[in-house]
Amino acid sequence: MTFTAPNRRGFLKASAALAGTSALGVLPAASFADGKLTVGFIYVGPRDDFGYNQAHAEGAAAVKAMQGVSVVEEENVSESVDVQKSMESMINFDGASLLFPTSFGYFDPHILEVAPKFPEVRFQHAAGLWQADMHPSNVGSYFGYIGLGQYLNGIVAGHMTASGKLGFVAAKPIPQVLQNINSFLLGARQVNPAITCQVIFTGEWSLAVKEAEATNALADAGCDIITCHVDGPKVVMETAAARGCFICGYHADQTPLAPGKYLTGAEWNWPGVYTRMVQTVIDGGTIPNFDRGGLAEGYIKMSPLGPAVTDAARKHFETTKAEMMKGGFAAYEGPLMDNKGSQILGAGQVFLETDIALESMDYLVEGVIGTTS
């Protein structure tokens, strides 16, 4: 064969070069010492999905604009061994020393598998899963109290609803989702304690047709304000607006999808959080392993109020938001029952926004129509 002889040399050259780059890649990964930091972002879906991934990608874009920082991104990486390969290639070939694998399911076992192999690389994961006694110290968790945003959504929705029935398209009954549903209703009940919220679980983070069906079913049931917790809210927002419902956004700003129907939305504020974390690394500091925050800490923000929002709703929204900006807000106040009749909080008891009990929520509060299983 003709290609063996000339190509063996080429092969050796190529593999030498490959080994060289990976060695070069790992060495500076330890720190920002040489004035260059590479940060890797991994998304589970497309980074312009009007939702979860877009919110993170906006954060990545802000990091990219920082001095001396380069960003590598990869999207549509499934929560499987794929993400391990992506992380390792970002470390070995791109020289990334700070990684943001953003999807919930990346943590266990994938980050936990890869992190011990690269002790000099920092892994930052968006969910409150890190525990000091169980997990590597080069892994960190961060998360925002976005339930507060849904609470503010609920306040506006409570003022704007005519039928007294709100609708919620939810992906899976995990604590974060349940907390959003409950907060949305509790916000609305600040306006009128008779308001109910119908929830439909689609069972998956991203199922366009089922989300559309769920939204239609909610509209059919008389819900006139709809919000959601799925990865890409585009379908829910467009379908609900086409049915004449008002919509409250989630994850990112969905105003462009239906400007007249969009009331407000609970958004992540990752640009602020990510630039802060990256700045910490540049300054030679250490990012805390467990970092959380709400409105006051700049972890979340609200979409601008839509043109349909009434003055009363606007005023109520602004005063509650100002209250939250002081920190330590309590959306959950006793007496509070779940929708099966068991007591969650007695009279006078509260869950503050920082309360760890909220992270393991497994119930829907009274007034939510639906079950967790």
Place this chain on the structure above:
Amino acid sequence: MNEADIGLWAVPLAILAGAIRVSTPFLFVSLGEVLTERSGRINLGLEGTLVFGAMSGYAVAYLTALPWIGVLAAALAGSLFGLFHGLVCSLPRVNDIAIGIALMLLGTGLAYFFGKPYIQPVAPDLPAINFGWWSDLPQVQVALRVNVLFLIGILLAGLLWWMFRATRIGLLIRVVGDSTDAARAMGLKPAFIRTLATAAGGAFAGVAGAYLSLFYPGSWSEGISSGQGLMAVALVIFARWNPIACFWVAILFGGTGALGPALQSAGIPGGYYLFYAAPYVLTLGLLIATSSPTRAMAGAPGELSISK
């Protein structure tokens, strides 16, 4: 409370609405696959064709502001995928199933690649005909907003059935599908006819994709298809290669798919994962019920690589 609260009536209504709204992609893909399989080839790549059709239809509709041009573009793109499959499979010793799987991955990959700039913009939707004008209930009006493509699908199902039964073209496709030797003896070119049938089948799948992105749910994103293209290929076996049966099976899948959300909104939420599995449980049950211990695969074209 809302005066339009229709209580438990919402469930049958939602099933009807879902059957109309959700079934169209199933219908088109399965009709396309019937056409292809009747000619003796299996094109498993229709899922990729569907996703690419969804993307190209949406992109063209957005760029031209004409949704029907988008549908046309999707059909064209689909037929190119079909043509490619047909031509490659006409080469000796090429396995149509393997090529199909490769094309499925290629189609979705290309759609993701070219579709990036079209996730954010909003393209015009296909028009719908309001058959619910007689009702005061908004639920009924929405349920009976029927897209023209659904009606075209029904027409096509009847047309294909008639074609296979009563026309020369239909007979040619069937001969080629049932016996290559017989077709050659008649002086036909099996590879040529199969390639054309696969290309036409691809066009159908492309239109199915355009329905997804241009009408329901009506936007392009990378998660637009939840496997409709794959399921529809299985539906063909279920429908025993009969276009009319394809229609009923598509309706059945659409209707049962709407069952889960409808039951939850009617306040019967228990075990929704089970309701979501309803279409598949139903398929299994019906396949077992209609299977025969004495005859294998009634209606299967003889040259199909799964029945050979």
